[in-house]
Amino acid sequence: MLARTILTFIFFTAISFSSFSQVSIIPEPVSLQQKGGVYNFKNGIVIGADASVKRIAESLKDKLSVTGLPITIVSPNEKADIKLSLNKTSNATIGKEGYQLTSSGNGVSITANEPAGLFYGVQTLLQLLPPAIESKTVVKNSSWSVPLVDITDYPRFGWRGLMFDISRHFFNKEQVKQYIDAMVKYKYNLLHLTLANDEGWRVEIKALPKLTSVGAWNVKRVGTFGNFIPPTDDEPRDYGGFLSQSDIKELVQYAKDRFINILPEIDVPGHSLAAIASYPELSCTPGADKYRVRSGEKIMEWPANGHFYALVDNTMCPANEKVYTFLDKVFTEVAQLFPFEYIHVGGDECAKNFWEKSPQILDLMKKENLKTMDEVQSYFEKRVEKIVESKGKKVIGWDEILEGGLAPNAAVMSWRGMKGGIEAAKMGHEVVMAPTTFAYLDYMQSDVMTEPPVYASLRLSKSYEFEPVPDGVNAKYIKGGQANLWTEQVYNIRQAEYMTWPRALAIAETVWSPKEKKNWNTFVPKVEEHFKRFDLAQTKYSPAMYDPDFKFKKNDKNEITVEMKTEVQGLAIHYSFDNSIPDNFYPQYSGAVSVPKDASTMKVITYRGDKPIGRLVVFPIAEMKKRAGVKDKT
Numbered sequence: 275m276l277a278r279t280i281l282t283f284i285f286f287t288a289i290s291f292s293s294f295s296q297v298s299i300i301p302e303p304v305s306l307q308q309k310g311g312v313y314n315f316k317n318g319i320v321i322g323a324d325a326s327v328k329r330i331a332e333s334l335k336d337k338l339s340v341t342g343l344p345i346t347i348v349s350p351n352e353k354a355d356i357k358l359s360l361n362k363t364s365n366a367t368i369g370k371e372g373y374q375l376t377s378s379g380n381g382v383s384i385t386a387n388e389p390a391g392l393f394y395g396v397q398t399l400l401q402l403l404p405p406a407i408e409s410k411t412v413v414k415n416s417s418w419s420v421p422l423v424d425i426t427d428y429p430r431f432g433w434r435g436l437m438f439d440i441s442r443h444f445f446n447k448e449q450v451k452q453y454i455d456a457m458v459k460y461k462y463n464l465l466h467l468t469l470a471n472d473e474g475w476r477v478e479i480k481a482l483p484k485l486t487s488v489g490a491w492n493v494k495r496v497g498t499f500g501n502f503i504p505p506t507d508d509e510p511r512d513y514g515g516f517l518s519q520s521d522i523k524e525l526v527q528y529a530k531d532r533f534i535n536i537l538p539e540i541d542v543p544g545h546s547l548a549a550i551a552s553y554p555e556l557s558c559t560p561g562a563d564k565y566r567v568r569s570g571e572k573i574m575e576w577p578a579n580g581h582f583y584a585l586v587d588n589t590m591c592p593a594n595e596k597v598y599t600f601l602d603k604v605f606t607e608v609a610q611l612f613p614f615e616y617i618h619v620g621g622d623e624c625a626k627n628f629w630e631k632s633p634q635i636l637d638l639m640k641k642e643n644l645k646t647m648d649e650v651q652s653y654f655e656k657r658v659e660k661i662v663e664s665k666g667k668k669v670i671g672w673d674e675i676l677e678g679g680l681a682p683n684a685a686v687m688s689w690r691g692m693k694g695g696i697e698a699a700k701m702g703h704e705v706v707m708a709p710t711t712f713a714y715l716d717y718m719q720s721d722v723m724t725e726p727p728v729y730a731s732l733r734l735s736k737s738y739e740f741e742p743v744p745d746g747v748n749a750k751y752i753k754g755g756q757a758n759l760w761t762e763q764v765y766n767i768r769q770a771e772y773m774t775w776p777r778a779l780a781i782a783e784t785v786w787s788p789k790e791k792k793n794w795n796t797f798v799p800k801v802e803e804h805f806k807r808f809d810l811a812q813t814k815y816s817p818a819m820y821d822p823d824f825k826f827k828k829n830d831k832n833e834i835t836v837e838m839k840t841e842v843q844g845l846a847i848h849y850s851f852d853n854s855i856p857d858n859f860y861p862q863y864s865g866a867v868s869v870p871k872d873a874s875t876m877k878v879i880t881y882r883g884d885k886p887i888g889r890l891v892v893f894p895i896a897e898m899k900k901r902a903g904v905k906d907k908t
């Protein structure tokens with residue numbers, strides 16, 4: 275009787291039936307049943323876990339410390355509010371990374387076959403807790419509870435990546451950790467680090483010290499990267515930096531503790547100016563000893579016809595044996611530093627115009643019976659594959675490595691759309707999809723009038739449409755997908771976060787959740803819930819999804835009309851043409867609007883109810899005319 279009274283007491287203090295709070299888990303779990311009611315953490319939180327998962331329990335304890343409640347870890351057979359346990363008999367459905375989470379009147383139980391699954395279950399648990407769990411300091415007087423749910427969850431793909439380019443602008447060890455901290459919340463398991471490009475060599479190679487004494491440094495410039503005034507010889511080259519081998523070891527361990535692999539990229543033979551500035555003998559081009567690490571000045575031309583070319587030879591010379599000796603040294607140390615099974619060897623955007631004029635390349639072509647410059651690159655990639663494989667690693671490269679013939683075992687990362695990935699998969703090669711069309715985080719998130727300018731835009735809703743397995747392709751070759759953050763125009767970690775979130779939420783849902791679980795209309799409110807979490811975690815994100823899209827047209831009287839639409843439903847678009855700042859008492863957009871004859875600006879803002887939600891977008895008349903194709907009468 276006493277036991278029953280105690281049980282009843284525990285039941286009614288632990289569960290409140292009054293609430294059926296909205297659950298906003300990203301990525302969406304495979305199966306989620308909300309049962310009604312919540313489990314309250316009252317006077318403390320007891321975590322039950324055995325020694326094999328102690329580290330996960332400790333990391334949960336750390337995270338829960340913001341509750342201000344006493345947190346204890348006990349052995350699994352003691353009574354606990356949160357139980358973490360590994361299955362004694364493996365559950366085939368959830369695989370290596372899946373988990374089951376049940377919350378009831380007795381507390382929360384997370385089970386998994388492997389520690390990775392438990393870790394992901396913990397990430398889900400954190401998302402079930404109130405947003406305040408993301409606070410940086412103790413939150414007093416909050417009521418800490420989780421809704422009652424049954425969740426079974428496991429990923430769709432084994433490769434769930436984000437690429438962070440720390441070459442164009444250098445990001446140090448602490449900043450990379452900060453990036454990792456955000457990505458683990460969304461069950462990413464791979465960080466692709468771009469470690470070498472024209473603007474900097476970022477990994478210490480002990481056998482090649484000039485790579486970091488020379489190659490890691492350029493001249494600080496800010497503004498719009500790509501057309502900076504070329505530095506003079508007397509400007510200090512003190513901007514940049516690199517990860518020492520001890521930094522890398524620390525980062526690899528930090529990532530491993532969070533179930534993240536780090537994929538290192540050394541981009542060759544193109545984009546190699548930092549290496550060539552350090553060791554000019556890697557080039558076929560006379561005068562390479564005058565080359566310097568790029569500081570954002572123009573070094574390549576990108577005509578609209580797609581036939582790009584280099585103004586300085588930023589390629590390694592495939593006809594030069596010293597290049598292969600160099601790469602052998604680089605990959606020896608890279609392979610020792612990074613335990614992940616792949617090394618990314620780049621291969622993208624390799625300009626061939628200097629090769630075409632090089633006697634050494636022409637000799638190589640004769641000797642090896644190579645007919646085209648693409649075949650020259652393919653010769654290079656095959657030799658690189660042999661070097662990388664001799665270090666016990668597998669090669670992955672950008673889809674250009676298909677041109678001229680793919681190396682026998684190489685995996686392909688498809689970035690110029692899905693085409694390269696489809697071709698490689700049809701040849702039986704492994705593929706990671708990372709197409710510009712859906713997954714390029716360096717692209718602007720809305721109109722250039724509000725975003726830092728980049729040559730293309732990629733909206734959140736478009737990212738959300740990403741589907742890594744194209745029709746007609748055998749899914750077994752598609753290892754997964756990733757989103758790429760190139761950092762030419764990203765000067766600091768706040769902007770790196772801004773560019774990543776929330777689009778990386780969309781990609782996370784694509785690479786983890788079942789295809790049929792994806793739904794834009796339910797995704798948007800979840801994103802908004804996560805905005806609260808980002809705010810509390812002090813992670814920057816873009817609110818661009820609240821800004822409209824604009825289409826300017828010219829009518830037959832040479833007048834401009836404008837059409838606007840938002841990707842988020844239920845917003846009102848208000849506008850002005852009289853230079854004043856519109857609010858919700860201004861005209862509301864309901865269909866194409868004619869731009870008045872004498873207008874000098876259009877100003878636009880979105881509202882949800884009586885609250886402004888989008889940013890003020892300002893179009894000068896000249897921009898509207900340009901987009902509409904309206905010419906002034908002369």
Ligand code: ACM
Pocket residue numbers: 622623672689
């Ligand atoms: C790339 O975006 N150049 C791979």
